Amino acid sequence: MRTDTARTARSKPGSTPAPSAASPGTGPGERRGLPLAALLALATAVFITSLTETLPAGLLPAMSGDLGVSESAMGQTVTIYAIGTALTAIPLTAFTAGWRRKRLLLTAMAGFAAANTVTAVSTDYTLTMAARFVAGVAAGLAWALLAGYARRLVAPHLGGRAIAIAMAGIPVALSLGVPAGTFLGQTLGWRIAFWTMTALTVVLLAWITAAVPDHPGQRPEARTPMLCVLRIPGVAPVLTVTLGYVLAHTVLYTYIAAFLGHAGLGGSVDRVLLVFGAASLVSIWFVGAHIGRRLRALTLGGVLLVAVAAAVLAVAADSTPLVYGAVTLWGLGWGGAPTLLQTAVGEAGGESADAAQAMLVTLWNAAMAGGGVVGGVLLDALGAEAFPWSVLVLMLPVLALVLAAxxxxxxxxRRTAAAG
Incomplete structure (x- = not known):
């Protein structure tokens, strides 16, 4: 799930004030259309960020055997990553607000290269956990930067589409990257999987250097204290929707294997996740094509699709076709959510979009961690059949808040769409 967008006015040609971090792209060539080379580089950064977080899940037995710890202890490599992101996204975003954007992006990606390299060579559990924490810190920097960076590369009316292209790295990582990384780890060893991540990141560093335009950081006088950002109209509702939306999704996604086992589809987890990933990609494409003028309608549609999917899973888990249909609706509702929520908080935050995005990143990761905890409690107390009902209960107030806000x-x- 995690930038610095804004709706600031452009300076006239020849004017002397330096552009702020919220300024859109400054080069004429950047603003005529979609700079695909740069946007795909950002999508690859999103892919690396997402895959680095989830890759250990498919390699736990081999990693735990090599490092001499239990699988449950090894599973905490995913938790420590999320903790690193949640704890550092806000303070690091504030500290680096004045950095040039390209320098900051390269720093974050170099952090991934270093963390994955240490993970690949480590023979000590404590060192591995430290490397995973560093990777989480790099993720906090990246998530607070990438969506806004994508918007700055294009004209205002293309901002949503640019974010959609960048965020396509998330479902690609989950539906293709994790299975491919797991296969590679099982075939050649888990360390090779992490070495491959390092190699991909090194290639990306060169790609960013060559293809991604630079932009200035935010001027000191334009920065807003983090807590004051919550008082900006629209920011708090988007953050609250994000918390509920991500929590609901994570409760079910984290324990999807347990739920499918309850539904008699325990041997079809890979196929179900493939359907979910494919539907998510369709959702990202559709959101990217229409977000310019339909952010509200798309957000309402996404929330409704996830709620309907949960209702179907709650009452028809014994029907395989309906389960696959519900998972398709779930993917269609969820895939565009990162694009929609990051666009919404960026536009609401305006010149304070850096801080608003950092808050969104923090809440996103807190919701992911909370989803694992809540799901575990539900599984022990009520069984796997409780998961879709919990999703439905969480999504109803989310729907009400989107309707009200x-x-x-x-x-x-939307003023941004109108400007285009």
Missing amino acids: RSHAFPAT
Whole structure:
């Protein structure tokens, strides 16, 4: 799930004030259309960020055997990553607000290269956990930067589409990257999987250097204290929707194997996740094509699709076709959520979008960690059949909040779209 967008006015040609971090792209060539080379580089950064987080899940037995710990202890490599992101996203975003954006992106990606390299060579569990924490810190920097960076590369009316291209790295990582990494680890060893991540990151560093335009950081006088950002109209509702949306999704996604086992589909987890990933990609494409003028409608549609999917899974888990249909609806509702929520919080935050995005990243990771905890409690107390009901209970207030927040958070008429 995790930038610095804004709706600031462009300086006239020849004007002297330096552009702020929220300024859109400055080069004429950047603003005529979609700079695919740069946007795909950002999508690859998103892919690396997402895959680095989830890759250990498919390699736990081999990693735990080599490092001499239990699989449950090895599973905490995913938890420590999320903790690193949640704890550092806000303070690091504030500290680096004045950095040039390209320098910051390269620093974050170099952090991934270093962390994955240490993970690949480590024979000590403590060292591995430290490397995973560093990877989480790098993720906090990256998630607070990438969506806004994508928006800056294009004209305002193309901002949502640019974010959609960049965020396509998430479902690609989950639906293709994790299975491919797991296969590679099982075939050649788990260390090779992490070495491959390092090699891919090194290639990306060169790609970013060559293809991604630079942009200035935010001027000191333009920065808003983090807590004051919550008072900006629209920011708090988007953050609250993010918390509920991500928590609901994570409760079910984390324990999807347990739920499918309850539904008699325990041997079809890979196929179900493939369907979910494919539907998510369709969702990202559709959101990217229409977000320019329909952010509110798309957000409402996504929330409704996830709620309907949960209702179907709750009452028809014994029907294989309906389970696959519900998973398809779930993917269609979820795939575009990162693009929609990051666009919404960036536009609501305006010149304080850096801080708003950092808060979104923190809440996103807190919701992911909380989803694992809540799901575990539900599984022990009520069984796997409780998961879709819990998703439905969480999504109903999310739907109500999106419906109510029509002035600033999810407006019916968007100033950014109108500007285009």
